[in-house]
């Protein structure tokens with residue numbers, strides 16, 4: 242079964258390239274998989290241990306898997322079959338699980354997010370491809386499906402990094418994802434990749450902690466830590482230590498692969514917390530076998546998603562915030578007009594950058610409110626005290642990185658492409674997609690040119706990382722991004738685990754959820770590019 246799984250992954254060669262017949266084939270494969278699971282139930286059922294007891298865990302795993310398929314499989318047939326099966330099993334008097342929580346995000350009402358059963362044809366194709374390749378359609382993808390074009394580029398890249406031919410073995414890749422997500426205590430991503438790691442035959446012992454993993458992976462701990470929290474401190478000496486470690490040495494290609502994975506998963510942790518992503522149905526915290534307290538639970542609800550109340554506060558301060566969008570648009574207009582009048586001097590421009598950078602460090606993020614549920618993941622990384630906070634509290638400065646000396650377009654891109662063909666291209670497309678994505682809307686207003694606002698967001702993040710574009714006037718940032726927005730950005734990018742629902746709700750209160758997810762895409766990609774720039778510059782310095 243394991244082999245078949247691998248084979249079917251190998252055949253899948255990129256989103257959008259599958260034709261109808263290979264989709265049908267994928268569906269058939271999943272159906273067979275379901276049938277195999279059902280066959281496995283029979284003997285277990287015969288033994289009938291008490292429901293919920295540990296000897297029943299195989300049965301429970303199957304039930305949870307069926308539940309996930311009944312909700313998340315983009316193939317309608319499979320969803321139907323699984324729902325029917327659960328119903329039959331329930332009729333036998335066996336307790337079946339139900340999903341916990343209300344949909345893919347804690348911040349966004351479930352009814353506003355696309356339902357797997359109600360998507361247009363092109364999104365359906367993306368979902369099917371993703372499912373056929375990854376055997377899941379995760380909550381991240383569902384939330385991203387507000388922006389299908391971006392989602393496609395994202396999934397293609399992620400699939401390539403994790404599953405296609407590449408310098409690192411599969412279990413190493415997932416282990417690196419775990420290391421990266423654990424730096425931000427992102428139990429959601431850790432859980433997903435612990436499952437994947439075991440699926441591709443990873444050694445359980447490594448999950449006890451980095452010190453039980455091979456020396457080679459342990460050495461990556463240092464740059465994982467630096468990249469996640471203070472990437473400007475990365476030097477060519479760090480790179481040299483990894484490349485010249487005798488029998489534990491990394492090759493350049495392997496190192497690029499690892500660095501791309503680390504930065505991808507640091508920023509994906511930001512997205513996960515920034516959008517309040519819920520645990521997957523089939524992971525810890527995503528389901529329960531306990532019956533609901535009020536009325537008798539009906540299996541139909543599992544399939545329809547009717548099981549929960551939506552706790553969204555629609556009345557949230559609309560009155561007092563009235564005019565926020567219009568004011569912002571007015572400021573954009575004024576800036577546009579002033580731009581043409583006066584040009585600030587070079588020194589003045591540099592001062593504005595420095596001012597913004599220093600101010601960004603002083604934005605306070607901590608709001609010790611909600612605590613994120615987590616499984617014990619601290620063991621995956623040592624030195625938990627090393628974070629952004631400790632550094633900024635000490636009043637250290639972020640040095641300035643001039644984009645004209647080293648940029649993604651002129652330097653980073655070609656270095657990645659040389660050492661890990663195709664990935665440079667894919668990342669480039671993904672960055673551009675995020676940077677250029679627009680619907681020309683601002684909340685309810687149409688036909689608005691939002692490039693100035695989107696650029697301010699992107700450049701603000703790079704500014705926090707010390708990266709300066711000398712043709713950009715950083716004075717614009719203060720005009721366009723208000724305090725609550727800056728708090729959200731800073732938290733989401735620098736200490737994502739501290740993002741709260743209140744922060745999400747406090748910024749841009751009149752904007753749509755899809756626009757807030759759009760903001761998250763910008764933040765995530767800008768963060769990834771910033772980290773990557775520091776890593777690639779260090780590698781280039783080592784090589785020259």
Ligand SMILES: CC(C)C[C@H](N)C(=O)O
Pocket residue numbers: 678679680681682683684691694695756757759760
């Ligand atoms: C992030 C938002 C300001 C994006 C805006 N709705 C647009 O379509 O450009």
